Amino acid sequence: MADVKKVVLAYSGGLDTSVILKWLQDTYECEVVTFTADLGQGEEVEPARAKAQAMGVKEIYIDDLREEFVRDFVYPMFRANTVYEGEYLLGTSIARPLIAKRLIEIANETGADAISHGATGKGNDQVRFELGAYALKPGVKVIAPWREWDLLSREKLMDYAEKHAIPIERHGKKKSPYSMDANLLHISYEGGVLEDTWTEHEEDMWKWTVSPEKAPDAPTYIELTYRKGDIVAIDGKEMTPAQVLAELNRIGGANGIGRLDIVENRYVGMKSRGCYETPGGTIMLRAHRAIESITLDREVAHLKDELMPKYASLIYTGYWWSPERLMLQQMIDASQANVNGVVRLKLYKGNVIVTGRKSDDSLFDANIATFEDDAGAYNQADAAGFIKLNALRMRIAAGKGRKLF
Numbered sequence: 001m002a003d004v005k006k007v008v009l010a011y012s013g014g015l016d017t018s019v020i021l022k023w024l025q026d027t028y029e030c031e032v033v034t035f036t037a038d039l040g041q042g043e044e045v046e047p048a049r050a051k052a053q054a055m056g057v058k059e060i061y062i063d064d065l066r067e068e069f070v071r072d073f074v075y076p077m078f079r080a081n082t083v084y085e086g087e088y089l090l091g092t093s094i095a096r097p098l099i100a101k102r103l104i105e106i107a108n109e110t111g112a113d114a115i116s117h118g119a120t121g122k123g124n125d126q127v128r129f130e131l132g133a134y135a136l137k138p139g140v141k142v143i144a145p146w147r148e149w150d151l152l153s154r155e156k157l158m159d160y161a162e163k164h165a166i167p168i169e170r171h172g173k174k175k176s177p178y179s180m181d182a183n184l185l186h187i188s189y190e191g192g193v194l195e196d197t198w199t200e201h202e203e204d205m206w207k208w209t210v211s212p213e214k215a216p217d218a219p220t221y222i223e224l225t226y227r228k229g230d231i232v233a234i235d236g237k238e239m240t241p242a243q244v245l246a247e248l249n250r251i252g253g254a255n256g257i258g259r260l261d262i263v264e265n266r267y268v269g270m271k272s273r274g275c276y277e278t279p280g281g282t283i284m285l286r287a288h289r290a291i292e293s294i295t296l297d298r299e300v301a302h303l304k305d306e307l308m309p310k311y312a313s314l315i316y317t318g319y320w321w322s323p324e325r326l327m328l329q330q331m332i333d334a335s336q337a338n339v340n341g342v343v344r345l346k347l348y349k350g351n352v353i354v355t356g357r358k359s360d361d362s363l364f365d366a367n368i369a370t371f372e373d374d375a376g377a378y379n380q381a382d383a384a385g386f387i388k389l390n391a392l393r394m395r396i397a398a399g400k401g402r403k404l405f
Helices: 015-027 047-054 066-079 093-110 125-136 154-163 241-254 279-295 298-316 323-335 382-399
Strands: 006-010 031-038 060-064 114-116 141-143 179-182 187-190 220-227 230-234 259-265 271-277 341-348 351-358
Touching: 006 015, 006 093, 015 031, 015 154, 031 047, 031 093, 047 060, 060 093, 066 093, 066 241, 066 279, 066 323, 093 114, 093 125, 093 298, 125 141, 220 241, 220 279, 230 241, 241 279, 279 341, 279 351, 298 323
Parallel strands: 006 031, 006 114, 031 060, 114 141
Antiparallel strands: 179 187, 187 271, 220 230, 220 341, 259 271, 341 351
């Protein structure tokens, strides 16, 4: 362990990473640099500075990454209409490559030869952090204490903190029974009663959203303006990406939108039940598909839908910085050149209902689509030959007496 002189730790200031900080100092006898990211989790990050200083840390990074997070990670993901296993909007997954990127940047700035994180050996995050780190700095050493130490319970962590005078409050406000992760895109909940897949989630667990039953009886209408596949304004007011997502979270949460209770397949092999609140993301997904419905060519739209599950899997499993994800992103971004316009939505008791979409780049032609007289814009007689040609292979097979089943 003598080869590690300085390590950059992803540090929240909570119990786990505070213990890790001290453990690194004692076990590796190295200097520790702390990095705390503000991704819009809704909690103060500045107190982490005082805690790190109290433990002798000299280089402390506390970075506001909200705009970069939404602009460079969330928005590109939503251009692909990304959903994992049909439901999950990847709120935790998409934050990890940014944290990995910043860990490596700080390691380069400070001359550190290692990075460290607090992800356990059972979860996906260890894979996401480390795949990102190795892609960006192949020779970096990664220290994952949960795979090395024997402090495998909360009580052991608390005892370690008490023994080493680590500033952690053993008593205070009631601790949530859930393991939670939050950023501007979502809040996740795991553990507690959720470990029984038959037990209903508790109503008081949710932080961002009212229940659909308690949502307003009158619908809320909003208009989202798109430019090259990204939302740039709400109700005509220009906003930055982070401002857009924060406002959609507020509006969506007030209307009971974005709750999810799923069992997902983790990359490490186990199934895990999680609950998620993603009000803004739920609105973004529905609206983006609406604006694409009038601006994308049919085959382009279908190809995107075919590739999306692979793209989603790459993000979920930690391959954001892989060449295949970067290649897919170039194709996805190219498809968004004409995804411009406005979508009107009605938000009502947990539902996101599209009520209108318009664009100067629309491919929808009312003269052709009309059920009224189209004045010769479309020759319906052409359909007969089209159908016969598409049926040719089936007609040949039927003529040979082939059975269908």
